[in-house]
Amino acid sequence: MSAIAREAGALLMQHFRQHLKVEYKGDADLVTAADRASEVLIRERIRQQWPDHDVLGEEQGLSDQGSDYRWYVDPLDGTTNFAHGFPVFCVSMALERRLPGEQPRRIAGVVYDPTRDELFSAEQGRGARLNGEPIHVSQIAQLKECLIATGFPSHKRHKNPNIHFYHQITLHTHGVRRAGSAALDLCNVACGRFDGFWEFNLNPWDTAAGVLIVEEAGGRVSGFDGSPFELNSRETLASNGLVHDALLKEFQEVFAGRGLEPLPDPREYRR
Ligand code: IPD
Ligand code: CA
Ligand code: CA
Numbered sequence: 001m002s003a004i005a006r007e008a009g010a011l012l013m014q015h016f017r018q019h020l021k022v023e024y025k026g027d028a029d030l031v032t033a034a035d036r037a038s039e040v041l042i043r044e045r046i047r048q049q050w051p052d053h054d055v056l057g058e059e060q061g062l063s064d065q066g067s068d069y070r071w072y073v074d075p076l077d078g079t080t081n082f083a084h085g086f087p088v089f090c091v092s093m094a095l096e097r098r099l100p101g102e103q104p105r106r107i108a109g110v111v112y113d114p115t116r117d118e119l120f121s122a123e124q125g126r127g128a129r130l131n132g133e134p135i136h137v138s139q140i141a142q143l144k145e146c147l148i149a150t151g152f153p154s155h156k157r158h159k160n161p162n163i164h165f166y167h168q169i170t171l172h173t174h175g176v177r178r179a180g181s182a183a184l185d186l187c188n189v190a191c192g193r194f195d196g197f198w199e200f201n202l203n204p205w206d207t208a209a210g211v212l213i214v215e216e217a218g219g220r221v222s223g224f225d226g227s228p229f230e231l232n233s234r235e236t237l238a239s240n241g242l243v244h245d246a247l248l249k250e251f252q253e254v255f256a257g258r259g260l261e262p263l264p265d266p267r268e269y270r271r
Pocket of ligand 2: 074076077078182205
């Protein structure tokens with residue numbers, strides 16, 4: 001998996017250095033030739049080594065052969081950054097085992113950031129690594145001392161309430177970063193650079209690898225009400241575990257509309 005992710009990452013870097021052709025899937029939902037070429041390459045490599053495995057990839061959808069194994073592939077996570085020349089993007093791949101009569105289990109995940117040559121990996125029950133070295137989530141236990149990350153969806157943007165969560169959690173922590181690659185945000189929680197991360201409406205290919213990497217690094221991932229994380233739930237809340245309850249409390253308060261700091265009126269500010 002690591003070799004495939006590195007090869008796809010190298011391909012992304014070739015495209016990144018060239019002039020890019022950007023297309024739109026939605027009003028702000030971009031796709032480039034690099035997204036497509038990376039997925040073609042990854043599918044080809046999987047097919048060569050594991051011809052009967054199923055693959056769900058963002059650009060080509062699900063190829064289902066009824067296998068016990070399913071790959072989740074985001075061939076380029078951070079397309080908007082990539083298309084603007086902002087070097088924060090990665091390749092994300094996870095492998096799930098789906099045995100009859102059992103809950104599907106994600107057994108391995110890899111996220112490769114070719115701009116920094118950082119390869120995050122995890123195998124179920126065997127811990128998480130960054131370029132081969134074991135990694136662990138941070139040990140910060142106070143929300144007010146945390147650096148947190150979030151993201152905003154690129155489609156149905158007008159229906160999303162995330163700005164309220166962004167405002168409240170910004171006021172209660174050292175800050176909230178919005179770097180533009182959910183898979184890397186999760187990996188940055190796993191290695192202790194961020195203490196938490198949340199996002200609405202992510203897709204399975206965004207989270208499948210990063211969630212396993214956070215869990216294997218000792219962190220916790222759940223829905224916004226603390227329920228177990230599900231790949232299709234559209235709610236991702238990850239943390240070092242120590243501040244998870246405090247983050248859940250923030251979510252409870254914001255969803256209930258309690259304790260909201262009023263957003264300053266810009267006209268008043270101007271005056
Ligand atoms: C996006 C990134 C971004 C997140 C968006 C995702 P893409 O994935 O992960 O950080 O905020 O919700 O769609 O489209 O670049 O693969
Ligand atoms: Ca993505
Ligand atoms: Ca993508």
